[in-house]
Amino acid sequence: MMRKAFISPTKYVQGEDELLNLGYFVKTFGDSALLIAHPDDVNRVKDKLKSTIDKFNITLVESNFQGECSREEVKRLQELAKEKACSCTIGLGGGKAIDTAKCVAEGEALIIVPTIAATDAPTSHSAVLYTPEGEFDDYAYFKQSPSVVMIDTTVIANAPTRFLVAGMGDALSTYFEARATARSYSNVNAGLPCGVREGVCGEAKGTNTALALAKFCYETLLKDGLQAKVACDSNMVTPALENIIEANILLSGLGFESGGLAAAHAIHNGLTSLEGTHHYYHGEKVAFTTIAQLVLENADKEELDEVLAFSSAVGLPICLPDLGVDSVTYEELLTVAKKACIPEESIHSMPFPITEEAVAAAIMVADQLGRKYKASKEA
Ligand SMILES: [Zn+2]
Incomplete structure (x- = not known):
């Protein structure tokens, strides 16, 4: 007899201009979310973010993400989330923002929004930690995979091939x-x-x-x-x-x-x-x-x-x-x-x-x- 296991995100959603529905998913957890994203990535989708914020009446707390998934950065972001009483975490962008968001959320309410389709990491319940200098530190595993993985196919189509x-x-x-x-x-x-x-x-x-x-x-x-x-x-x-x-x-x-x-x-x-x-x-x-x-x-x-x-x-x-x-x-x-x-x-x-x-x-x-x-x- 063999012990087997299978793990997956709770929800996967993919569509054209899907980002317009981000507010809906935030709303399932509460009124505000900590947004972990590189400023360049936020810029690429800022019109859609503004539109979903207005439509669903939510608050996105911008976090001035420093670009590295390190223990120090994770701690800073967790404190920010607590201070602003965020109901969930959003990781938007490429691998580093996504991994950081996983570490900040620690298996709780988490929405992952990949803006490129360059790896298969978004759905997983693991992340890679680096030192602030960018060297490999450790692997981290969480009790659950992301709550929502949402893909805006229009955004992916407009990213470099x-x-x-x-x-x-x-x-x-x-x-x-x-x-x-x-x-x-x-x-x-x-x-x-x-x-x-x-x-x-x-x-x-x-x-x-x-x-x-x-x-x-x-x-x-x-x-x-x-x-x-x-x-x-x-x-x-x-x-x-x-x-x-x-x-x-x-x-x-x-x-x-x-x-x-x-x-x-x-x-x-x-x-x-x-x-x-x-x-x-x-x-x-x-x-x-x-x-x-x-x-x-x-x-x-x-x-x-x-x-x-x-x-x-x-x-x-x-x-x-x-x-x-x-x-x-x-x-x-x-x-x-x-x-x-x-x-x-x-x-x-x-x-x-x-x-x-x-x-x-x-x-x-x-x-x-x-x-x-x-x-x-x-x-
Ligand atoms: Zn791989």
Whole structure:
């Protein structure tokens, strides 16, 4: 018998000009909300915010968010929320504002409003803390996922296409990591309790539900990815763009948290030790490390070709030069592999024993396959 877990936000809502309904959701908690957002992001949507404030007669308390999700900033914002008696927290913008809002809300009333679809983090019950200097501090898990995740598709269509494509890269790994996690009967994040509680079991396997969502995520990318990219280039909301926004945020979010992470994200974390990759987004790196995972697990050639063709078509990186790394030594790849293989990494959710040498080899071969694919297209 197996213990399984699945976690999700209470409500997910997505539509054109959906931000106009923000006040309605605030009103379900009370009259005012602490707004955690970068001033640039507030500016992008200020007319819609003003309109929903007036329509629903709510107060949004602006917080002068400093841009980093640090313990200090979280404490300052929590004190502000208390002082202003805010009924709920809103995290609006990209990853940092969203993570900060999760930390401030601590699993209580929380509305997440992503203004880009670049990662699958919005729906999750976890956040990443950094030091005020921007270095990794710790992971935080909360008792619940956000109360509401609301997506204004018009806002996403008007954001740079590179964010949407990066989101497709993050979503690309979801099925393969969930499949590996299922094959190895490894634990998923959905089972983790908030904090360390005596006597509370944090071990749970993925559900069939999560694996099915992850698979549908991949199928949606193949079907609608290219058309969604073109729609975003033209700042137009089309059914394909809507499907990809849902895949990037909802399907991938539920898929990774309840289906599990494996080699692709661990190799991503290792890859950040290569200086050249620092100018690339999370999802762009994950697209390449997905190919590395497929090499590592010796996936079917058809599957590998399908992923290469998809990434190439939408403009995701398929080799190391695409990520700012023109040449790399075997020693450097071993350093990447070492970081990817530390005991707490998700790479150990692969259904076979992992060695640093095997990981370095997989990255090197993935790079060569990507280069060959490009050369064949150019010929
Ligand atoms: Zn990711």
